Amino acid sequence: MWSWLKMSFTGALEVLIEMKNQDVRFTKDTYVLAFAICYKLNSPESFKICTTLREEALLKGEILSRRASCFAVALALNQNEVAKAMSIFSQIMNPESIACTNLNIIIHIQSNMLENLIETLKNAAEENLSKFVKRRAFSEEVLAKVREKVKDVPALVAKFDEIYGTLHITGQITTDSLDAVLCYTPRDRKSHTLLLNKKMVSRRTFQPLSQSLLAE
Structure with missing residues (x-):
């Protein structure tokens, strides 16, 4: 069961990375989803990806939500990167x-x-x-x-x-x-899974984003 879930998370993360490579703008919810996937994968590679995405977002002046930051902190702690976890936590507004x-x-x-x-x-x-x-x-x-x-x-x-x-x-x-x-996730909020499905559709071709990117 876990191997199947891990493959699903890995596939979703690959799509998000491809979106980033294609300069598709990430919203606050997209960052939550990306960091949540990295947290669930809980590997040195996913920690590196999460760290890179976060640093790039901050350099662009984007404001990351508290929830996204919490996933980043949890992942850092799981990877025994305590100093990094403390640094991220210290930047959370209203913790x-x-x-x-x-x-x-x-x-x-x-x-x-x-x-x-x-x-x-x-x-x-x-x-x-x-x-x-x-x-x-x-x-x-x-x-x-x-x-x-x-x-x-x-x-x-x-x-x-x-x-x-x-x-x-x-x-x-x-x-x-x-x-x-x-x-x-509160009941009155849309599922991030639905959000991902929405983001994975190309606005131009209305095909799944992964297929659209491959075609291009």
């Missing part, structure tokens, strides 16, 4: 989404910033917010990684367990994995 919240925790874990990590969780658990303001939520999967990281430091384990209990009481823990959080 208040659930994806950003959890990626920030992973960055702290992989950077061994354990004291800051515990402090970040503590601040989130003790936030005195209006009932109309949504609290930061943490993935159970990500919190499990935190506990694994601090398990050999008794003082930090005790603090974490206390904070975890508070987060549980305040309803700030979700069973969704980080991958599910990253890939979640």
